[in-house]
Amino acid sequence: MTLRRLLVSTALAVLSAGAAAAQTINALVWCDHADPALIAPFEEATGIRVNLREYEGTGAALAMLEQSRPGDWDVLVIDGIDVPRVVEAGLLAPLPADRLPLGDLFPQVVLEDRTTRDGAIYAVTEKFGYNTLSYNSARVPEADVASLDRLLTDDYAGRIAIYDYYLPVIGIAAAHLGLDTQSLTEADLPAIREVLFAMKDRAATVGEVVASQTALATGEVDVVIGGGEWLTGVLEPEQPELTWTIPDRGAVLWSQAIGVLADSREPEAALAFVEYILSPEGQARLATSSCYWGMPANRRAGEHLTEEQKRILRWDSQEDYLSRVQLYPAPDEALDAAMQDLWLEMLQR
Amino acid sequence: MTSRAGGWALVAPALLWTLCFFVLPFAVMAAMSLARLEGRELVWGFDLGNYARLGDPAIARAVLVSLEITLTVTVVSVLLAYPLAAILAFRVPERWRRLALMLAILPFWTSYVVRSYSWLLVLSREGIVNRVLMGIGLTDAPLTLANTRFATVTGFVHFFTMLLTLTIYANLVQLPRNYARAAQDLGASRWQTFRHVILPLTLPGIVTGAFLTFVLCIGDYVTPQILGGNRELALPQVIMLQLGRRADFPLASALSVALMGMVTLAYLLSARWLRLDRL
Missing domain, CATH: 3.40.190.10 (Periplasmic binding protein-like II)
Structure with a gap:
């Protein structure tokens, strides 16, 4: 019609x-x-x-x-x-x-x-869309965004922003650890905590949409963990070097x-x-x-x-991307509260 | 109508306003702070569990962060505002004073959010501050200024210095010039005149401005959210986190009551010198 x-x-x-x-x-x-x-x-x-x-x-x-x-x-x-x-x-x-x-x-x-x-x-x-990695391709080699391993080294200290929403970023951390985002339990949180803390230790900022966009666009950071097409799409015509990718171990679908x-x-x-x-x-x-x-x-x-x-x-590329991402974690109330507490702990670290 | 009844009639609108827009909302918030969430359900009662959460490390740290930022902003703003107000009151010729005062309140003309984002750009790695610092050879590489506590304090100080300047200026211009002349006739140096005459007499203006700075700063969500980069959370940010997704109004209310407790404490500490009527 x-x-x-x-x-x-x-x-x-x-x-x-x-x-x-x-x-x-x-x-x-x-x-x-x-x-x-x-x-x-x-x-x-x-x-x-x-x-x-x-x-x-x-x-x-x-x-x-x-x-x-x-x-x-x-x-x-x-x-x-x-x-x-x-x-x-x-x-x-x-x-x-x-x-x-x-x-x-x-x-x-x-x-x-x-x-x-x-x-x-x-x-x-x-x-x-995807909560994955947005980055400045003029400053970050493609190989470095193929996995969180490289980003969570001191080479990227102060060059990372984290999107301020606990579910997708916990999902990305879970995917990095090889976990199924739909089957997460409280037993998985200690390992996820380590990844989140490693992110935070290297983060220049943890921001919502506009703050993350501003940080990337002004060169304040080179990578946004949790970013994606929704973050760089409106910036790309002006700054084509700002782009996004899905790391080898996947990301999450929003x-x-x-x-x-x-x-x-x-x-x-x-x-x-x-x-x-x-x-x-x-x-x-x-x-x-x-x-x-x-x-x-x-x-x-x-x-x-x-x-x-x-x-x-x-x-x-959508079919390829869709085959490589997992859904947002879908926690029950107790796990959701634990995840939010973990997020607050990470923010205050 | 008796004069007593007339008096009540005159204050009734203000009382009604305060009752509707302060007392009742506060009562609801206080009652809410004693309720609890069971799953998604709100259960009213008398539960102090939300207040016990003030001891959680992340929340206790938020209280500490709020106090540290607020006290830093208040002290720095007073130190900057006093000389500015003195220059306005004693050095700027009367014909230029109006223009100078208008320039002093310029920051109030722009949106709070826009002003905060502007500071973010000014303090960014490629912003004007870093360019100047590198241009004059003070640093080789850009400093991390944006998304830090320094940025939050800078954004606040920009705003509150002007507020304090106005309250201190209002106090200074009311001082008879003869006081300073009399002190100097009696042999006091300029410093002694300031220390023993001018400063004590302008204390109400300082305390009033400092109290307002404390109140507005400790409850502010926007500036630390935009300029602080969430690297550490102040109490209003933690309150917003409870509301944003979790919709935990009881905990958010308890934290808000605690915030109000801090403001009340600041009021009691400064009440002796507070002169809100001079605003």
């Missing part, structure tokens, strides 16, 4: 529901959805106004939902790892499979065990998902927005959004990306 047909049919559906005039949905999103180039085409075609509220950290989103009145929010974009948590809390509505392009998604990122429950679909992966909130007052319009975001055109825009780039979950988005955009996203 082309975007035009999709949007026209959506608009007709909304009109037939008698709710076209001044229809508004409220979406709790990550910053990549705030790009007008992504939202404006949907609003223009459907007449549905999208109010966006950006957040960072699932805890913050859950707090906002808790403090809002039922029905205040219609759409939720959330870290793929946290979908089971919000489904379990009854926050998401089941989505009709026949209105979702599930067959067009990269099969490796459908993540059915996280996005479905008892056969019902509650969220769909919309974007993905994903974000979109769903409709269970108590949405505008479920049809919210679903239309989800359909748009998952459409090839919406996916191409989301992949190259101004906040950060990432791979679109829908393979057909490639039809709407320029060759240059595909080159930066490394479109043609």
